[in-house]
Amino acid sequence: MAGGASAADVRSILSLPASSTPGPSQSKKSATSTKKPEGISRELYSLIGASAPTLAAQVAKPRLKQKPNLGGGGKVKWQWRNFKNGARTDGLELGHWVKAHTDPDAEYPFAKYNVKGTEYTYSQDDYTRLLEDPAWSKEETDYLFSLVQEFDSRFYIVADRYEYPGGTERSMEDLKDRYYSVCRKLIRNRPWAGDEASKSQLISSFQFDKDREVTRKKYLSSLEDRTPEQLAEEEALYVELKRLEQTERRFKKERDELLRTLAGVDSGLPDLPFDEDGPLGDPKKRKNGRLAELESPATPSSATFAAPPPRRAQSARSIAYDALHLISRTDPPPASASTTKASHQAATLRSFKIAYPKSAVAAKVTQVVAELGVSLNRLVVPSRDTLAQHEALLEAASALVETKKVVDRVDQDIRVARARLGLRESEGAETPMEVDGEGGGSAPAVLPEESRAQSVVSTRSARSRKPTGASRRSGSVSSVDASVTSTTRAGTKRQKLS
Amino acid sequence: MVQYGGDEVSALVIDIGASTLRAGYAGDDAPKAIIPTTYGFIPQSTGADVTMADAGPEGETEPPKAESTLYIGQHGPSVWRADMQIGNPVVDGMINDFKPIPSLITHALRDVMRCNPEEHPVLLTEPAWNSVANRERMAEIMFEEFNVPAFYIANTGVLNAFAAGKGSALVIDIGNSTASVTPVVDGFVLRKGLVYSALPQLVQAHAKHTLVMPSHNHPQIQLLPHQLISNKTPVEPGQAPRFTIREDRLARTSPSLMTYYESREVDEWGQSVAGVLDQGWNDQAAAARHARHYEFPTGFNTLFGPERYQVGELFFTHSRELAASNPHLPRTIPTLISQALAACDPDMRQVLMGNVVLSGGGSLFAGLAERLNNELSRNFPHVKIHAPGNPVERRYGGWLGGSILASLGTFHQLWISKEEWNEHGKAIVGQRCK
Numbered sequence: 001m002a003g004g005a006s007a008a009d010v011r012s013i014l015s016l017p018a019s020s021t022p023g024p025s026q027s028k029k030s031a032t033s034t035k036k037p038e039g040i041s042r043e044l045y046s047l048i049g050a051s052a053p054t055l056a057a058q059v060a061k062p063r064l065k066q067k068p069n070l071g072g073g074g075k076v077k078w079q080w081r082n083f084k085n086g087a088r089t090d091g092l093e094l095g096h097w098v099k100a101h102t103d104p105d106a107e108y109p110f111a112k113y114n115v116k117g118t119e120y121t122y123s124q125d126d127y128t129r130l131l132e133d134p135a136w137s138k139e140e141t142d143y144l145f146s147l148v149q150e151f152d153s154r155f156y157i158v159a160d161r162y163e164y165p166g167g168t169e170r171s172m173e174d175l176k177d178r179y180y181s182v183c184r185k186l187i188r189n190r191p192w193a194g195d196e197a198s199k200s201q202l203i204s205s206f207q208f209d210k211d212r213e214v215t216r217k218k219y220l221s222s223l224e225d226r227t228p229e230q231l232a233e234e235e236a237l238y239v240e241l242k243r244l245e246q247t248e249r250r251f252k253k254e255r256d257e258l259l260r261t262l263a264g265v266d267s268g269l270p271d272l273p274f275d276e277d278g279p280l281g282d283p284k285k286r287k288n289g290r291l292a293e294l295e296s297p298a299t300p301s302s303a304t305f306a307a308p309p310p311r312r313a314q315s316a317r318s319i320a321y322d323a324l325h326l327i328s329r330t331d332p333p334p335a336s337a338s339t340t341k342a343s344h345q346a347a348t349l350r351s352f353k354i355a356y357p358k359s360a361v362a363a364k365v366t367q368v369v370a371e372l373g374v375s376l377n378r379l380v381v382p383s384r385d386t387l388a389q390h391e392a393l394l395e396a397a398s399a400l401v402e403t404k405k406v407v408d409r410v411d412q413d414i415r416v417a418r419a420r421l422g423l424r425e426s427e428g429a430e431t432p433m434e435v436d437g438e439g440g441g442s443a444p445a446v447l448p449e450e451s452r453a454q455s456v457v458s459t460r461s462a463r464s465r466k467p468t469g470a471s472r473r474s475g476s477v478s479s480v481d482a483s484v485t486s487t488t489r490a491g492t493k494r495q496k497l498s
Numbered sequence: 499m500v501q502y503g504g505d506e507v508s509a510l511v512i513d514i515g516a517s518t519l520r521a522g523y524a525g526d527d528a529p530k531a532i533i534p535t536t537y538g539f540i541p542q543s544t545g546a547d548v549t550m551a552d553a554g555p556e557g558e559t560e561p562p563k564a565e566s567t568l569y570i571g572q573h574g575p576s577v578w579r580a581d582m583q584i585g586n587p588v589v590d591g592m593i594n595d596f597k598p599i600p601s602l603i604t605h606a607l608r609d610v611m612r613c614n615p616e617e618h619p620v621l622l623t624e625p626a627w628n629s630v631a632n633r634e635r636m637a638e639i640m641f642e643e644f645n646v647p648a649f650y651i652a653n654t655g656v657l658n659a660f661a662a663g664k665g666s667a668l669v670i671d672i673g674n675s676t677a678s679v680t681p682v683v684d685g686f687v688l689r690k691g692l693v694y695s696a697l698p699q700l701v702q703a704h705a706k707h708t709l710v711m712p713s714h715n716h717p718q719i720q721l722l723p724h725q726l727i728s729n730k731t732p733v734e735p736g737q738a739p740r741f742t743i744r745e746d747r748l749a750r751t752s753p754s755l756m757t758y759y760e761s762r763e764v765d766e767w768g769q770s771v772a773g774v775l776d777q778g779w780n781d782q783a784a785a786a787r788h789a790r791h792y793e794f795p796t797g798f799n800t801l802f803g804p805e806r807y808q809v810g811e812l813f814f815t816h817s818r819e820l821a822a823s824n825p826h827l828p829r830t831i832p833t834l835i836s837q838a839l840a841a842c843d844p845d846m847r848q849v850l851m852g853n854v855v856l857s858g859g860g861s862l863f864a865g866l867a868e869r870l871n872n873e874l875s876r877n878f879p880h881v882k883i884h885a886p887g888n889p890v891e892r893r894y895g896g897w898l899g900g901s902i903l904a905s906l907g908t909f910h911q912l913w914i915s916k917e918e919w920n921e922h923g924k925a926i927v928g929q930r931c932k
Binding site for chain 1: 506
């Protein structure tokens with residue numbers, strides 16, 4: 001501001017008439033004369049001048065958060081004051097700066113940190129009565145106690161500074177042993193103000209096993225004295241051990257996995273890999289009986305929770321009515337059963353519960369039943385008895401289909417094994433050397449899954465090669481294989497229709 | 499105030515080392531006055547024959563007489579004066595000659611810091627191997643000559659540990675004349691584990707030998723200081739220098755001053771050029787490093803290659819020829835450390851190796867901290883070295899620890915007061931300063 005002269009200044013110097021628009025210096029003067037309204041910045045006000053619009057009234061000064069009041073805000077008066085330290089025995093007065101309002105007679109705040117450990121003392125009488133030790137004179141014991149007191153039981157320092165004139169060389173363990181044993185004896189033989197527990201606790205805090213300490217230190221130093229070669233060997237051994245452990249763990253895991261896959265529940269291993277409740281689980285893993293059981297679940301109850309029908313109260317007439325209209329009543333779920341939505345079973349028509357063969361084998365089952373001259377599509381009166389019969393029929397049919405499958409597979413396996421045997425016999429005749437080597441070892445070493453897959457493939461190929469070789473029934477069953485998907489689709493459609 | 503544990507009573511801290519004397523207020527982070535411990539003096543009976551008589555052995559052969567003027571401080575020994583001789587009261591870290599000590603302290607306190615020692619408690623430092631007579635003499639000087647209200651003398655090893663914020667530490671202090679390894683436990687020195695050697699002097703002697711002896715790389719180098727050169731012209735690297743010597747001054751330069759100047763030049767060279775390889779000596783590694791350029795006051799300048807690393811190698815290993823030629827070589831740093839540890843309790847070794855504190859101006863030698871770290875971690879499983887990166891903290895670690903100690907509220911009960919001094923006499927020093 002000080003440097004540049006404005007146009008107005010130049011005009012006034014040259015005594016020219018003032019221009020119609022006032023320069024910044026003039027406007028500044030006017031700004032100082034008329035009070036700048038609050039809420040407008042100085043720069044803005046100098047631009048728009050005194051003709052500040054009513055806007056100014058609307059622009060409120062931004063409200064900022066109030067500054068926190070830290071420690072009174074006022075000036076703190078400090079004073080150089082001499083003080084005496086309570087931890088000192090002499091009258092030394094040192095000076096320091098303190099706040100003027102503090103109490104000049106107060107105890108020096110750091111004096112309280114001058115704490116001394118409990119001092120154990122003994123008289124000549126005590127010594128002769130309790131503390132005699134052939135290895136230690138009373139004077140040397142006194143010296144030891146004075147050092148321990150001086151260095152606040154820091155035995156590293158005590159052992160470092162221990163220089164008893166004419167005494168033998170004492171290790172830190174010697175010193176500790178002597179000091180602690182003397183303290184134990186003193187505590188044990190002194191009148192004790194507190195209870196027995198605290199006394200024994202104090203005694204146990206002075207427990208010191210010298211031999212153990214010496215052995216420990218020896219072990220420590222032997223650890224430190226290992227040569228780099230020994231260290232490297234130890235390291236290598238450790239790594240090798242870890243590696244072996246890991247390999248063993250992995251091997252065990254893989255073996256368990258295999259056992260589970262092969263033997264299932266019979267393996268006796270927990271965490272079977274398949275879901276037992278899955279209705280579409282691998283049929284191989286499921287017993288036929290269980291299949292049927294799953295296919296025909298227990299008849300759901302028609303009872304509702306709102307009005308559980310008391311079975312005993314049923315009159316003869318209502319029984320007759322039920323028989324006439326093919327209504328069966330089931331027991332309400334036991335009270336202990338959870339009352340969640342899942343446990344609730346609504347009243348249903350029985351036709352709703354007609355069992356259908358499992359989709360995987362549906363086509364074959366339908367075919368088998370059709371061969372018996374029974375149509376699964378039309379269950380005219382789905383009474384309780386017919387339904388039971390129907391279920392039994394389906395069960396038997398699917399069991400038959402399953403059995404047939406197994407028989408086929410076993411047949412095929414036998415064929416393949418025979419073929420292989422023949423091949424090997426001819427091979428063995430030609431190159432007997434290879435039997436002992438890879439040729440003989442590879443075939444039995446194939447994993448069970450692989451061989452199974454192989455056999456399945458070979459079954460299919462064998463079937464396709466000579467379809468006439470099979471019996472009529474089995475042929476009809478296997479020929480359906482190709483149209484499985486379409487039949488299944490038809491089956492589902494049928495289910496919807498019914 | 500209480501929660502930080504600090505309570506400043508405006509104490510003074512004075513740390514007398516071989517190269518410099520440090521003084522300042524307790525609670526500060528750096529000393530206020532740093533003056534050379536070396537001083538100059540002109541013997542009163544100035545005569546050509548006397549000067550020639552003590553020309554052979556230099557240094558303290560001619561102690562300053564009480565009436566002779568001492569030249570102390572920044573304008574002391576470094577300013578050329580006719581017939582001025584050089585003295586240093588510190589030998590092997592210990593004060594050997596107490597005559598100039600009051601003058602040195604007076605200069606630091608009154609002339610540099612402008613304070614009155616009668617108003618302040620004074621904390622002094624001492625090496626861990628200081629003698630009882632020495633510390634009592636020191637207390638006597640402070641109480642009788644400076645009339646201080648209170649006095650304490652603390653160990654540099656302990657103070658270095660405190661400066662690093664540790665109560666227990668293995669302090670490796672490499673100074674100008676002495677390298678020491680001090681095990682500190684709970685603020686006390688384990689005296690049995692304390693070891694020190696004059697290793698820095700050997701390194702300096704070797705550096706001087708390297709420079710003065712002509713080699714394939716450079717001719718004999720004249721270590722003349724600026725003070726003795728009137729003019730010079732720039733020359734190409736490796737070429738003979740062209741300069742004019744101040745013959746008038748040279749004639750009246752005492753041998754001790756000349757030695758001092760030469761050692762200053764060697765120090766300078768060492769600080770700017772010399773170093774140590776971080777992974778042990780290896781001819782290829784040394785050759786692979788860049789050569790460094792250095793110009794001496796005479797104007798001679800050249801590049802220094804592998805020989806600059808040979809100098810630092812002496813801190814860690816002595817070559818076989820050297821060891822064979824001199825059976826009393828100062829022990830190397832690894833030797834010092836292993837000796838110190840061997841004297842300590844097996845329980846303490848782990849603690850000490852986890853708290854290694856590197857301190858002293860000599861430890862600022864280029865690459866020394868890295869090399870030390872490599873050497874130690876090769877031999878000990880868990881090593882942690884505390885080496886302050888700030889050169890002031892590294893050089894004046896002892897002073898800094900004293901500054902911390904003397905500003906602690908709990909420390910003020912330990913001062914030896916004037917009253918106690920008058921009552922108990924010298925014995926109080928040994929009782930109080932353990």
